[in-house]
Amino acid sequence: MRQARPMRIACAALAMAAGAALCAVPAVAEPPRRVVSLNLCTDQMAMLIAGEGQLYSVSDLAVDPHSAVLVDEARKYAINHGLAEEIFLMRPDLVLAGTFTTRATVDLLRRLGIRVEEFAPENSFDDIRDGFRRMGDLLGRRKRAEELVAEMDRELAGLRAHPRPDVAVAAWEPNSYPSGNIAGRMGLTGMAKLPLELLILSRPDMVAGENPHYAAHSVAQDNFVHPAFRAAVRGAVSVPLPARLTICGGPFTVEAARMLREAAASIPERR
Amino acid sequence: MSLLAVRDLKVRLGAVQALDGVSFTVRPGEFVGLIGPNGAGKSTLLRAVLGLVPAQGEITMDGRAAAGMSARERAARIAYLAQEREIAWDVPVETVVALGRTPHRPAFAGLRDADRDAIEQAMRRMEVDGFRQRPATELSGGEKARVLIARALAQDTPLLLADEPAAGLDPGHQIALMRLFAELAAEGRSVVASLHDLGLAARWCSRLVLLARGRIVADGAPEAVLTPQRVREIYGVTAFFGTAAGGNVVQPLDLAEPGGDRPS
Amino acid sequence: MSGAARYRLLLCGLGGLTVVLFLLSLSVGPAAIAFSDSVRALFSDQSDAIALIMKEVRLPRALLGLMIGATLGLSGAALQGYLRNPLAEPGLIGISAAASLGAVLAIYSGLTAMFALALPLAALAAAVVAVIVVQALAGLHGGTLSIILAGVAVSSFAGAMTSLALNLSSNPFAAMEIMFWMLGSLADRSMLHVWLAGPFMITGWAMLALLGRSLDALTLGNDTAASMGVDLRRVQMLAVFGTAASVGAATAVAGAIGFVGLVVPHVLRPLVGARPSRLLPASALGGACVVLAADIAVRIIAPERDVKLGVLTALVGAPFFLWLVYRTRRRLA
Numbered sequence: 001m002r003q004a005r006p007m008r009i010a011c012a013a014l015a016m017a018a019g020a021a022l023c024a025v026p027a028v029a030e031p032p033r034r035v036v037s038l039n040l041c042t043d044q045m046a047m048l049i050a051g052e053g054q055l056y057s058v059s060d061l062a063v064d065p066h067s068a069v070l071v072d073e074a075r076k077y078a079i080n081h082g083l084a085e086e087i088f089l090m091r092p093d094l095v096l097a098g099t100f101t102t103r104a105t106v107d108l109l110r111r112l113g114i115r116v117e118e119f120a121p122e123n124s125f126d127d128i129r130d131g132f133r134r135m136g137d138l139l140g141r142r143k144r145a146e147e148l149v150a151e152m153d154r155e156l157a158g159l160r161a162h163p164r165p166d167v168a169v170a171a172w173e174p175n176s177y178p179s180g181n182i183a184g185r186m187g188l189t190g191m192a193k194l195p196l197e198l199l200i201l202s203r204p205d206m207v208a209g210e211n212p213h214y215a216a217h218s219v220a221q222d223n224f225v226h227p228a229f230r231a232a233v234r235g236a237v238s239v240p241l242p243a244r245l246t247i248c249g250g251p252f253t254v255e256a257a258r259m260l261r262e263a264a265a266s267i268p269e270r271r
Numbered sequence: 272m273s274l275l276a277v278r279d280l281k282v283r284l285g286a287v288q289a290l291d292g293v294s295f296t297v298r299p300g301e302f303v304g305l306i307g308p309n310g311a312g313k314s315t316l317l318r319a320v321l322g323l324v325p326a327q328g329e330i331t332m333d334g335r336a337a338a339g340m341s342a343r344e345r346a347a348r349i350a351y352l353a354q355e356r357e358i359a360w361d362v363p364v365e366t367v368v369a370l371g372r373t374p375h376r377p378a379f380a381g382l383r384d385a386d387r388d389a390i391e392q393a394m395r396r397m398e399v400d401g402f403r404q405r406p407a408t409e410l411s412g413g414e415k416a417r418v419l420i421a422r423a424l425a426q427d428t429p430l431l432l433a434d435e436p437a438a439g440l441d442p443g444h445q446i447a448l449m450r451l452f453a454e455l456a457a458e459g460r461s462v463v464a465s466l467h468d469l470g471l472a473a474r475w476c477s478r479l480v481l482l483a484r485g486r487i488v489a490d491g492a493p494e495a496v497l498t499p500q501r502v503r504e505i506y507g508v509t510a511f512f513g514t515a516a517g518g519n520v521v522q523p524l525d526l527a528e529p530g531g532d533r534p535s
Numbered sequence: 536m537s538g539a540a541r542y543r544l545l546l547c548g549l550g551g552l553t554v555v556l557f558l559l560s561l562s563v564g565p566a567a568i569a570f571s572d573s574v575r576a577l578f579s580d581q582s583d584a585i586a587l588i589m590k591e592v593r594l595p596r597a598l599l600g601l602m603i604g605a606t607l608g609l610s611g612a613a614l615q616g617y618l619r620n621p622l623a624e625p626g627l628i629g630i631s632a633a634a635s636l637g638a639v640l641a642i643y644s645g646l647t648a649m650f651a652l653a654l655p656l657a658a659l660a661a662a663v664v665a666v667i668v669v670q671a672l673a674g675l676h677g678g679t680l681s682i683i684l685a686g687v688a689v690s691s692f693a694g695a696m697t698s699l700a701l702n703l704s705s706n707p708f709a710a711m712e713i714m715f716w717m718l719g720s721l722a723d724r725s726m727l728h729v730w731l732a733g734p735f736m737i738t739g740w741a742m743l744a745l746l747g748r749s750l751d752a753l754t755l756g757n758d759t760a761a762s763m764g765v766d767l768r769r770v771q772m773l774a775v776f777g778t779a780a781s782v783g784a785a786t787a788v789a790g791a792i793g794f795v796g797l798v799v800p801h802v803l804r805p806l807v808g809a810r811p812s813r814l815l816p817a818s819a820l821g822g823a824c825v826v827l828a829a830d831i832a833v834r835i836i837a838p839e840r841d842v843k844l845g846v847l848t849a850l851v852g853a854p855f856f857l858w859l860v861y862r863t864r865r866r867l868a
Contacts, residue, residue: 060839081838081839081841082841083565083722083723083841084592084722084723085564085565085566085588085592085593085723086565086566088584088587088588088592089565089566089584089588091584098708099648099708100706100708100709100711100712102712102715102722102723103642103647103648103651103654103712104722104723104724104725104728105722105723107651107652107723107725107727108591108592108723108724108725110651111591111651111725111727112587112591112592113587118648121706121708318758321758321761321762322761323758323761323762341764342761342764342765342766343764345762345764346762346763346764347764349762350762351758351759351762351763352759353755353756353758353759353762355756355758357754357755357756357759358754358755359619359753359754359755359756360619360754360804360809360810360811361804361805361809362754362808362809362810363538363808366538366751366808366810367754367755370751370752370754370755370763371763373748373751373752373763373764373765374763374764376748378745378748379747379748406809419755422755426763
């Protein structure tokens with residue numbers, strides 16, 4: 001996903017102006033008709049962008065309410081478990097995978113003659129935009145992808161209208177996803193993945209993080225009940241940011257941003 | 272032609288000169304008792320002859336230099352009975368004895384008739400054929416010793432080197448073992464056995480080699496080697512010397528200087 | 536029945552079971568393919584869907600199950616015989632830990648994304664380095680204890696480096712991929728893996744097979760064996776390099792699969808009269824049966840949940856081993 005960024009920006013600009021996407025995309029005669037996605041993030045992107053009947057199958061994570069946003073939508077598709085034989089039987093003409101999908105499976109699918117396109121995990125809103133555009137190119141649905149990007153940009157602009165640089169957000173999540181980044185984009189000061197001591201010292205106004213709804217307990221979530229932590233965040237506004245909003249990049253990331261922004265609004269302005 | 276000729280054998284183990292110029296010859300038909308106090312170098316001597324420890328000096332077998340021989344050629348000439356009676360796995364007695372045929376069998380070959388005969392004879396001679404299928408871990412100490420000796424016999428070599436073969440055996444089994452070695456000598460083979468029991472050595476061996484501090488002190492007939500003075504000097508004990516029932520009797524009695532330091 | 540006849544019967548039985556399990560492994564998978572169709576597809580020249588599935592998806596998986604199982608069983612028996620210790624297992628000389636480290640580094644550095652087979656090649660390279668280190672540490676005159684100590688040292692070091700890689704991995708996806716790979720799996724392996732690992736495994740088998748006679752002689756201890764003409768240095772080289780080649784390749788393509796090399800020789804030893812040379816082929820066949828059966832089980836028991844092969848062998852192997860120990864203790868008491 002990091003290939004030829006300047007070119008991407010140039011292409012994106014062209015595309016936005018002319019609505020044609022011809023660069024950096026292998027010449028495809030016609031858009032794929034039977035797409036299978038193996039990765040949660042590509043699942044969700046594809047579900048948003050693909051045309052009627054184009055997407056055939058999504059991964060089993062897409063119907064997991066803790067990880068995925070478009071759970072109801074995902075139920076309409078066939079569910080796959082990431083095994084080459086199973087996917088081969090679906091006779092896809094395009095498979096979407098993550099760069100960290102099991103190597104053996106991706107290699108074997110290619111060996112079986114199936115086209116596999118891989119998407120790297122997203123770390124910023126720019127990555128999200130690039131991902132959408134590339135997905136749009138792959139599926140021959142560039143227009144739809146641009147619509148989604150534009151919509152996301154509008155909402156982000158709205159949220160950025162009133163920046164609150166005085167509000168410090170500690171982004172505290174069991175995963176190491178940089179949601180502090182999101183906070184930073186909101187004109188809030190973002191701090192991601194803090195050690196407990198620094199958290200206590202920094203006296204955040206807001207703490208954003210996952211509600212420990214998972215049945216399985218993890219060490220990362222122990223911090224939520226540490227007495228020092230409780231004392232440190234006593235005055236702060238707690239923003240429960242469900243992980244499903246931040247695992248993958250997409251319009252729902254804006255939802256996370258909005259939650260942060262609304263919570264910040266409840267904090268009286270200082271200085 | 273001598274079965275084994277050793278000249279000026281020197282072995283250094285760490286900082287200690289374990290053998291310091293040992294020379295002797297073994298001819299067919301001899302039952303040689305290798306005696307000497309603890310730490311004299313008896314085990315080291317046997318192991319050096321077999322090439323198990325690095326040594327300087329000349330070792331020849333049947334006139335051929337041992338250094339030029341492959342391990343298998345050496346194994347076809349000398350069988351070795353180690354002091355540690357190790358049987359690592361729960362194999363039946365017959366398998367243990369059959370191991371003695373290892374040097375004679377070409378790779379991946381099964382047991383041939385000659386092998387089977389040798390094994391059978393060895394087992395019968397040591398009277399272990401009665402429990403040939405019993406697993407090794409179920410043998411008593413004496414039975415185990417007999418089985419291991421049968422293995423060495425099955426190897427069918429002109430020379431047998433045994434490191435303390437009588438240790439841990441009851442008097443009956445000890446004497447039976449001595450008789451066996453004497454019989455082997457009478458058949459034209461030779462046996463070199465290291466022994467602690469002076470009585471057994473004096474009575475059954477045709478020749479004694481007395482080793483002390485890495486050197487041969489005496490080498491000859493038992494009467495010539497085991498003199499009261501030597502016994503006192505080397506072992507630090509007094510002993511009774513006599514004859515009974517047609518053989519020598521040597522019975523250690525007491526420390527030469529009770530309460531004093533032993534010469535060593 | 537004589538010992539030799541019983542042994543032949545055992546080998547035939549195990550061989551037959553291996554063939555049955557191999558065919559069963561070919562017939563398990565998400566695609567519902569009739570058995571006769573699947574066998575025909577294997578030999579046909581067509582490239583229709585069924586033939587492609589059979590030749591490129593199921594056949595390599597079954598072949599690898601067979602070969603890796605045979606490797607683990609054979610090397611386990613060889614090491615137990617060489618070290619004269621029934622607790623020895625193929626990982627003892629540090630090769631599997633090193634191979635895992637190689638694979639982990641390949642994932643961590645992103646090499647795996649660059650070309651197929653990057654991972655197994657890296658793992659193999661690490662195994663080669665490890666065996667050279669082990670052999671150098673132990674020396675040619677070092678006995679079995681030196682080999683064990685060197686192996687433990689290499690294992691510990693490789694394990695520490697693997698933990699470090701996991702620890703420093705800023706990318707949670709990479710960390711998860713590493714973890715899942717290390718659990719051991721045969722899923723979605725291709726014929727490329729077979730061609731890569733095959734020659735190494737076969738070379739390793741050949742070296743280990745030569746050990747039979749010497750291992751028998753070693754029953755009586757190092758000195759006695761040497762006095763019977765066994766070349767102890769040759770035995771050490773064959774044991775170490777044979778294990779390294781075969782187990783290194785096996786770990787490189789499938790990750791760490793434990794307990795097979797420990798338990799299979801243990802179980803079969805009484806059935807071959809405890810003779811190390813007889814245990815070698817028996818363990819190879821037994822190991823093949825166990826891994827094939829386990830690989831069939833992971834596909835049948837929970838096809839959607841992708842239970843890893845190494846997890847299953849550990850789940851079954853550990854309690855089984857405890858039971859073996861308990862039984863042996865009662866016998867010895």
